[in-house]
Amino acid sequence: MTRIRLFDHLVLMLGVFIMVAPVVVAFMTSTHEAADIHRNGLSLTWGGHFTETYDTVLTRKGGFTGEITGARMIWNSLILGIGFAAGKIVLSMLAAYAIVYFRFRLGTLFFWMIFTTLLLPLEVRIVPSYEVMNKLSLTNTYTGLIVPLLASATGTFFFRQFFKSVPEELLEAARIDGAGPFKFFIDVLVPLSRTMIAAIFIIMFVYGWNQYLWPTLMTTDERFFTLVRGIKQILLVWVGSNIPDYNEAFALAILAMLPPVMIVLIFQRWFIKGLTESDK
Amino acid sequence: MKRVQFSSPFLPYLFIAPQMAIIFVFFYWPSVQAIQSSFFLEDPFGFGSTFVGLSNYADALGSAQYQAIARFTVVFTALVTFLSLGIGMLLAVKADAVLKGSSTYKTLLIWVYAIAPPVAGLMGMMFFDQHIGPLVKFAALFGWDMKVGLNYYDTAFAMIAVSVWKQIPYNFIFILSGLQSIPVSVREAAAIDCRSGVRRFWTMTLPLLAPTAFFLLIINMTYALFDTFGVIDVMVKDKAANNPITLVYKVYMDGFRGNDLGGSSAQSVILMIVVFVLTIFQFRFIERRVHYN
DSSP, X not given: OHHHHHHHHHHHHHHHHHXXXXXXXXXXXXXXXXXXXXXXXXXXXXXXXXXXXXXXXXXXXXXXTSSOOHHHXXXXXXXXXXXXXXXXXXXXXXXXXXXXXXXXXXXXXXXHHHXXXXXXOGGGGHHHHHHHHHHTTOTTSHHHHHGGGGOSOHHHHXXXXXXXXXXXXXXXXXXXXXXXXXXXXXXXXXXXXXXXXXHHHHHHHHHHHTOOHHHXXXXXXXXXXXXXXXXXXXXXXXXXXXXXXXXXXXXXXXXXXXXXXXXXXXXXXXXXXXXXXXXX | OXXXXXXXXXHHHHHHHHHHHHHIIIIIHHHHHHHHHTTEEEOTXXXXXXXXXXXXXXXXXXXXXHHHHHHHHHHHHHHHXXXXXXXXXXXXXXXXXXXXXXXXXXXXXXXXXXXXXXXHHHHHHHHTOTTTOHHHHHHHHTTOOOOBTTBHHHHHHXXXXXXXXXXXXXXXXXXXXXXXXXXXXXXXXXXXXXXXXXXXXXXXXXXXXXXXXXXXXXXXXXXXXXXXXXXXXXXXXXXXXXXXXXXXXXXXXXXXXXXXXXXXXXXXXXXXXXXXXXXXXXXXXXXXXXXXX
16 A cells, blocks of 8 residues: 555656756846856756846846836736736626626527637637737737737626525515615626636736737737747847857746736635636 | 616727727737638748639548548547546545545645646656656556657646646636535435435435536537647647647647648638637536526
């Protein structure tokens, strides 16, 4: 019995090693100087240049992207992550409220139209989506960055599912007390949904922060670059340079993963709840 | 639907309007355009377009290059799906089995989920780098001269490795939560009936996990088809010439680099059909599962 358990632990430790080691190496390497990395390869030890590298990436202009600093890219990523998560929650709660709590003629049709959006991810319609954005002159704007990503119904289904599980008696009681649709929504449903909102906010924030393809298409102006979008720029600079700035590239990668990773670690329970319950 | 509902002539429309507006402008309009322009040949200098019927589809499906990319996409999708699902399941079963440290393992194993595919790709680039990459040195120990970015198969290997690495936590989370929802009474009964842990896994655990596993199968296939775009884009660095790419990447290359709007749209529509079929499978299955519950 003990022998078997030891084997289980060995498998798990190997798994943890494979998942964690690359990130640890990436972080440690980012504290070395570029020439040092070029000579000695990636490193598992502390290089002592943490402050310089991260200061350069965060504040000095003319790094990988020419004009823009890492801090600005973090700001843009935050706008995208928070804007996307908040927008998704507001839109989908309202739509789910209409679908579950109202009887109206076009309800079923609308429901199926929303449902259809689940079938086709953004990736299969990138070119026409880009054309549409061009026509609306929304390229290089925060609106163009955030709003088209909201055109998928995952959140709506999540809240629809949740609203359906809310006891009927609540609405009956609220109506006896004379509460209208607005009052019921704000005073009963929203407070009831608090945990759900938190869970879905975490999932959506990570999803928004990690967007790559859409920001790559939408933003050619560096002022709107997100951190993840900035990765592409690193690679363009990389081609043809003598000693690539490995340290700064790793630092940018670490910065790009830090906020979503922190959120997942800190709010682990909500994250797992949101993930396992929203994707079904 | 609720038994008790509000009845109001215009309020529901007000509530659903924002969602519908966004879906119309950013989902239906582009989708219809994709289908429409897939039947036209666009003049590369922007002077109108001619109706060409199905010839964009014929061009795409008939070209040897497209078929090669489609074959790679199938292999890539199958490998990424089965490897990440298999490793995720192995780790979840083990994390469920150990008594001590289970939650620590869980925390350490799930957080890679939060890393964006292109960031994972960037890290992969450096771990597989010719000069500094430790994995290249490791492969050299076994006499494997790995040339990621130059050699087709080596690049494919690196792409698959990175994509699987990034997806393991997702499968781990779902399978672990599936395992933990198996009632203790069922486990105990199984433990009394059957001493062999391996056999218990195949005859008790796996059938009970089947709905989760099937759901994950579809999700992983969509991941491998679409979400790996970031990994691929970072790892082939716009030089797709001799490098393995997937169908989605070809849509992107033809549409934005090659300016072949009609061809790219036709490929989009082909992909739409593939996803459509996959999703129908998924929903049919989920419906059945809801029925059982």
